[in-house]
Structure formats: structure tokens, C-alpha cells
Amino acid sequence: MTAVDSPATQAPGARPNILFCFADDWGRYAGVYAEANRPSPNDVVRTPHIDGLARRGVRFQNAFVNAPSCTPCRSALLSGRYFFNTGRAAILQGAVWDGSVEAFPPALNKSGYHIGKSFKVWSPGTPADAPFGGQKFAFQAAGALHNNYSEQVTRLVDGGTPLGQARSRMLSEVSGNFDAFLAAGQPNQPWFYWFGPTTVHRTWVKGSGKKLWGIDPDSLKGKLPKFLPDVPEVREDFADYLGEAQAFDAYVGALLARLKASGQAEQTLVIVSGDHGAPGFPHGKCNLYDFGTGVALVAAGPGIKAGRVVDDFVNLMDLAPTFLELGRARMPGTLDGRSLVPVLHAEKSGQVDPTRDYVVTGRERHVGSAREGNLPYPQRALRTRDFLYIRNFAPDRWPMGAPLAVTDDRAPAAATLENDTRSCFADMDAGPTKAWLVAHRNSPQWKEHYDFAFAKRPAEELYDIRKDPDQLRNVAADPAYLEARKAASARLLELLTRAGDPRVTGDGSTFDKPPFSDPEPAAAKAKGKAKPSR
Numbered sequence: 001m002t003a004v005d006s007p008a009t010q011a012p013g014a015r016p017n018i019l020f021c022f023a024d025d026w027g028r029y030a031g032v033y034a035e036a037n038r039p040s041p042n043d044v045v046r047t048p049h050i051d052g053l054a055r056r057g058v059r060f061q062n063a064f065v066n067a068p069s070c071t072p073c074r075s076a077l078l079s080g081r082y083f084f085n086t087g088r089a090a091i092l093q094g095a096v097w098d099g100s101v102e103a104f105p106p107a108l109n110k111s112g113y114h115i116g117k118s119f120k121v122w123s124p125g126t127p128a129d130a131p132f133g134g135q136k137f138a139f140q141a142a143g144a145l146h147n148n149y150s151e152q153v154t155r156l157v158d159g160g161t162p163l164g165q166a167r168s169r170m171l172s173e174v175s176g177n178f179d180a181f182l183a184a185g186q187p188n189q190p191w192f193y194w195f196g197p198t199t200v201h202r203t204w205v206k207g208s209g210k211k212l213w214g215i216d217p218d219s220l221k222g223k224l225p226k227f228l229p230d231v232p233e234v235r236e237d238f239a240d241y242l243g244e245a246q247a248f249d250a251y252v253g254a255l256l257a258r259l260k261a262s263g264q265a266e267q268t269l270v271i272v273s274g275d276h277g278a279p280g281f282p283h284g285k286c287n288l289y290d291f292g293t294g295v296a297l298v299a300a301g302p303g304i305k306a307g308r309v310v311d312d313f314v315n316l317m318d319l320a321p322t323f324l325e326l327g328r329a330r331m332p333g334t335l336d337g338r339s340l341v342p343v344l345h346a347e348k349s350g351q352v353d354p355t356r357d358y359v360v361t362g363r364e365r366h367v368g369s370a371r372e373g374n375l376p377y378p379q380r381a382l383r384t385r386d387f388l389y390i391r392n393f394a395p396d397r398w399p400m401g402a403p404l405a406v407t408d409d410r411a412p413a414a415a416t417l418e419n420d421t422r423s424c425f426a427d428m429d430a431g432p433t434k435a436w437l438v439a440h441r442n443s444p445q446w447k448e449h450y451d452f453a454f455a456k457r458p459a460e461e462l463y464d465i466r467k468d469p470d471q472l473r474n475v476a477a478d479p480a481y482l483e484a485r486k487a488a489s490a491r492l493l494e495l496l497t498r499a500g501d502p503r504v505t506g507d508g509s510t511f512d513k514p515p516f517s518d519p520e521p522a523a524a525k526a527k528g529k530a531k532p533s534r
Contacts, residue, residue, distance in 0.1 A: 029245050047245065061311050067083040067090075080321050084499075092365065119196045142179075175257070217235040227470055282449065311350050312352050317336060325339045370427045377399050382495070
């Protein structure tokens with residue numbers, strides 16, 4: 001851990017502008033992440049603007065969020081601390097930003113930066129913009145329809161608006177909000193702009209991937225990860241998800257065009273990432289498997305050599321000290337993250353910093369009502385190049401929440417379950433894939449997939465990434481992996497102890513008790529019940 005007591009040092013010269021594009025639920029889906037020897041949805045998705053940015057700068061192959069849930073992930077990113085060190089900001093439902101936990105945007109502002117945001121920075125909104133310093137920094141007057149791309153474009157198209165015009169309207173909102181932000185700054189003042197659309201977050205319109213983006217669901221056949229049933233309903237759901245990712249890419253393109261037109265492109269660092277993996281799919285959001293914690297991270301700008309691909313393991317909480325160093329800003333307190341500036345400004349690809357050979361991830365509570373007593377599902381994980389080790393501290397609990405109470409063994413139609421599945425397995429977002437799995441829970445052909453998604457899990461999980469990239473075969477109990485499991489367990493415990501994780505340094509039940517387990521915390525009662533944010 002690094003103590004930050006004074007302004008970080010930087011090479012002489014002007015401080016860069018920073019354009020940070022951060023998408024909800026995006027995961028690691030961009031064409032530039034396609035693998036030569038392994039089929040994947042990245043062979044299908046088209047993201048020319050993000051791909052171009054990566055070619056002009058650096059692509060991180062091993063970037064991970066600290067927690068696969070929007071609020072704790074963003075709490076870690078904003079503070080530069082592990083999510084479990086952010087107090088009540090470590091959970092989604094009932095989250096409160098602790099005044100003793102400082103965030104980097106106000107620190108940049110104090111150092112002379114013009115700062116601004118459009119839409120989601122931190123959630124669920126008690127208060128929504130606490131880490132950003134107030135609504136005066138919000139630039140959203142040009143419109144917010146693009147936050148729900150498929151819903152709004154479908155509405156316009158169904159109303160008679162040509163698709164091209166509907167799309168242009170979405171992009172004009174993005175450009176207009178950014179233009180207003182740039183106009184509000186002072187001449188030659190460095191700036192930081194957080195673009196936080198929610199379009200990749202559910203819900204999206206069924207069939208929109210094909211209708212709005214021409215993504216044929218059948219083009220995904222044989223390309224989905226093995227824990228997803230390769231059936232028409234799931235392929236369509238994933239095609240729709242990729243359509244929202246392509247909408248985000250179009251938004252990034254609109255921002256880059258305005259940046260170039262402003263004449264400030266050469267002085268601006270552009271970073272693009274997302275807050276966790278895909279929603280409403282097994283292994284994704286609210287899971288510590290790569291599909292839930294692995295995210296895209298690309299950067300281009302001053303001092304970054306073009307065309308680099310970096311293998312260093314990066315936790316998104318590393319971005320706070322990175323922005324602070326680049327902005328020569330001060331944020332008193334202790335950071336768990338480490339600045340990426342040396343990696344960004346290095347010349348080589350591959351492994352740049354040999355000490356960046358792991359990340360620690362974890363989660364506690366997502367939806368408060370998912371388990372009886374409002375209890376969390378406590379997990380921590382260690383991801384290295386060869387292994388993923390997961391420690392489930394309460395294996396008697398349901399990882400995705402309590403199951404649907406069904407007394408009839410007949411599987412109902414998936415279409416009738418989509419709304420009902422909001423109340424079962426509540427830590428997985430409702431949607432067609434979740435409904436399909438619940439509907440086929442008694443099918444011998446799909447029982448394994450259902451269990452991948454919803455069944456209880458053992459106290460320890462170990463996956464050999466070299467042989468099992470989709471993380472399907474838990475080898476924690478395999479004698480051949482005894483030493484690997486013991487080494488991973490010991491290293492994870494040592495890292496958590498050093499970081500002061502309350503789950504391991506106290507009595508182990510900090511997050512099981514009030515105020516974390518209070519289904520309606522005092523702050524929420526005062527301002528209306530806290531709800532999971534879009």
C-alpha cells in the first residue's frame with residue numbers, strides 16, 4: 001500500500017486532460033480482444049472506435065475490477081482502495097459514501113482541474129454524486145436518451161424515424177453534453193471528464209442486436225463461453241448485449257470526434273473501461289470468474305507508445321493513483337492501488353512490471369433481499385496467470401440468492417418466467433438467459449448449466465486457466481493440485497490480512513451485521529429506499 005501525503009511527481013510539462021469513458025456491465029467485449037486460437041463473441045462484435053484507440057495506444061490484457069457489482073467496483077476505483085476498505089460503500093443496496101473515504105475527482109478539482117461528468121459515476125445514489133462533489137459538475141442538458149440505446153432507438157424507429165436519424169440523435173446528445181463541459185472550463189485549464197452511460201446495463205430490447213446493429217444471433221454459434229447454453233434464446237440475448245456494447249463504441253467515437261475538433265486531442269489521455277462483466281448471464285456480474293471480473297482497458301494519449309499490448313495484471317482501483325499522479329494532485333490517506341503511469345509510459349509490450357502478477361477480487365452483498373436475513377455472499381479471489389482461486393466464506397448460502405419456490409416439477413415456459421425470475425436468484429439480473437435456465441432446470445441436458453449458474457459452491461474453488469479458460473472444472477479437491485491450492489490460499493490470506501480486510505482481520509462477520517445487513521439503512525429511510533441502480 002502506498003501513502004499519499006504530498007502531490008505526486010511528474011515530468012515537467014503541462015498536465016494532461018483526461019477523458020474517462022466507463023460503461024456499465026461491459027466486460028471485455030471489443031473486436032481488439034479477439035483471440036487468434038479461440039473462438040469468442042469478440043469475433044462478432046464490431047467496435048471500430050475502441051479498437052482504433054487501442055492501436056494508437058495500449059491494450060491491457062489482464063484488467064480486472066475489484067468487485068463485480070457496480071457500487072463496490074466504483075467505490076474502489078474512485079478511492080484507490082479495495083472495496084472492503086470503503087465502509088458502507090462496499091455494498092450496492094444501502095450503500096453510503098463515507099466522508100472519511102476520499103475520492104480522486106475532488107482532489108483533481110482542488111489541484112486546478114475542471115471536472116465534469118455525464119450520468120453514472122457512483123450508485124445507488126445516496127447521494128449519487130457524493131464522490132464527484134455535487135451536481136454542479138454534471139453536464140447532461142443535451143439529453144439522456146442514449147443511456148437506454150435500444151429502448152429509445154426502437155421507440156423512435158417504431159414511431160417512424162429512420163434508423164440513421166435515431167442513431168444520430170443519440171450521438172448528438174453525447175456530443176452536446178461533452179461540448180457543454182468543454183465550454184465551461186477556463187482557457188488552458190486541464191480537465192477531467194467522466195462519461196458514464198448505462199446503455200450496456202439491462203434492460204435492452206429483445207431482438208435489438210439484429211434489428212439495430214445487424215448482429216445475427218447465429219453468428220455466435222460455437223463462440224459462446226462453455227458455461228452458456230449454445231441455444232437460440234441465449235445467442236439472441238447475447239447478440240442484444242453486444243449491440244449495446246456497439247452503441248457504447250459509437251458514443252466513444254462521438255467523443256473522440258469532438259475532442260479532435262476542439263484541438264485538444266494531443267493533450268488528452270483517453271481511457272476506456274467498464275465496471276464488471278455481463279448482466280443476467282451465468283458466471284458474469286456478481287461472480288468472481290473472469291466473465292464477471294475481467295474488463296477491457298485501453299488507453300491512448302501523451303507519453304503512450306502506440307500499438308502496445310500489456311500483460312500486467314491491473315486492478316481498476318489502480319486508476320485513482322494514476323489520475324492523481326498525472327494531475328499532480330494530493331489525496332491524503334492510504335491507497336491500496338498503485339499508479340499505472342510507469343506501465344503506461346513504458347516502451348515495451350508483454351509483462352512490464354514483474355510485480356504485477358496478480359489481482360485480488362471479491363464481493364459481499366449486491367441485492368439486499370437475495371438471501372434470508374439480508375445476508376451477503378462473502379467471497380474473495382486471487383487471479384494469477386495460471387490459476388483462479390476463490391474462497392467462499394459461507395458456502396451454505398446461495399451464491400446468486402435464494403431459488404424460486406417451485407412445487408411443480410414441470411418446467412414452465414421461459415417467457416412466463418422472465419419477470420418472475422426477478423425475485424429468485426436475485427443477484428443475477430433478470431433476462432431471457434436466466435429465464436431459459438430456470439425453465440430448463442429439470443432437463444438432464446442442461447442441469448449442469450443450471451448448476452453452474454445457481455447451485456451452492458464449495459468453500460474453495462481452483463481453476464487451471466491453462467487447461468480450463470472458461471473456469472468450469474473446480475480442481476480444488478484434486479490431489480494433483482494440492483500444492484497449487486495451498487499456495488494460492490496462503491497468498492490470498494496474506495494479501496487480505498496485509499490490506500486489512502475486515503472479513504479476515506476481525507471476527508469475519510463485519511459485513512453480516514448492521515449497518516451492512518440493515519435492509520433499509522437510516523440514510524435510505526431519510527431519502528427514500530435505496531434501490532439497485534441501472
